[in-house]
Amino acid sequence: MPARSRILREIAAAGGWISFARYMQLALHEPGIGYYASGARKFGPGGDFVTAPELGSLFGRTLARELRQFERILEIGAGSGVLAEVLSRELDCEYLILETSAELAQRQKEKLGGRVRHVQNLPERFHGAVLANEVVDAMPVHMVHWTEGGIMERGVGADLTWVDRPASGELLAAAKRVEVPAPYVSEIGLAARAWMRTTVESLEQGAIFVIDYGFPRHEYYHPQRASGTLMCHYRHQAHADPFARPGEEDITAHVDFSALAEAAGAAGAEVLGYASHAQFLVNCGITEVLAEANVENALHYAPIAAQAQKLLSPAEMGELFKVLAIGRGVTAPLAGFSRGDRRASL
Secondary structure, rough: OOHHHHHHHHOOOOOEEEEEHHHHHHHHHHHOOOHHHHOOOOEEOOOOOOOHHOOHHHHHHHHHHHHHHOOOEEEEEEOOOOHHHHHHHHHHOOOEEOOOOOHHHHHHHHHHHHHHEEOOOOOOOEEEEEEEEEOOOHOEEEEEEEEEEEEEEEEEEEEEEEEEEOOOOOHHHHHHHOOOOOOOEEEHHHHHHHHHHHHHHHEEEEEEEEEEEEEOHHHHHOOOOOHHHHHHHHOHHHHHHOOOOOOOEEOOOOEEEHHHHHHHHHHOOOHHHEEHHHHHHHOHHHHHHHHHHHOOHHHHHHHHHHHHHHHHHHOOOOOOEEEEEEEEEEOOOOOOOOOOOHHHHH
């Protein structure tokens, strides 16, 4: 397990302790050893988890109805490339991908050929739509332990166990703004907030769509969620031990959508909408896409309807997943938030 050895060496070099955010960065994204940098299959039935695009084309075809007003699309972290494959076919626009994993970028190029263009950095003065589908949940998070005696940062010790140290700096300031009953353990995503600020700064005109599982702050730090939201995914099984298979399984945390909205506002953008996954897709016309599929080939309607059930059902992706749109200079209303907009809850 090269990731475990690499992490243990770094912990030793750091004096026996690293932040969980650093551990997560190494376990997921470190070139050569990280989960997303390795050659193992991650997405779909043969991998560790299934994303909305992996279910079939219904999600992408519905999302395309929202994105048609934009002349350029920039997808952040395109995974296996299945969403880019559908959107680049449905939309008459320039399609860019920013992928931090060299291994995934190569797979995407083999799949998509010249239909998309890969970029190494966020474009300056970007006009268009930025799409982050199930990306933010994999950004490193800091673990915080609110105790009667003070706020602690929960990091990783020499034997890959939790070790608390007093929180400090930006993390302490962020933790003080959270009201929870002690003792309480949860995550603060400083990397996600920084990503949102940077992305907004590169956006001259257009919208950023974040599609992921998560909550507004008052639900994220609910008293009944006192152990946090950290989860691992391996062969379609979920568990809560991030030290079980470093580098070999996914590690995620739910998204604090309030924090993303605040970071966007601080960078000069506005919230254009916030809705459940189901409401957004219904507003975008998923029923019309289903009707088109039935006309195209009635024999294939049943599996497409099964996709819709997973995308819309409150017991599947419909309610846990949310869509947040951040914009600058967008005057036309976004169809995905025409009904059921929950931005007031942020």
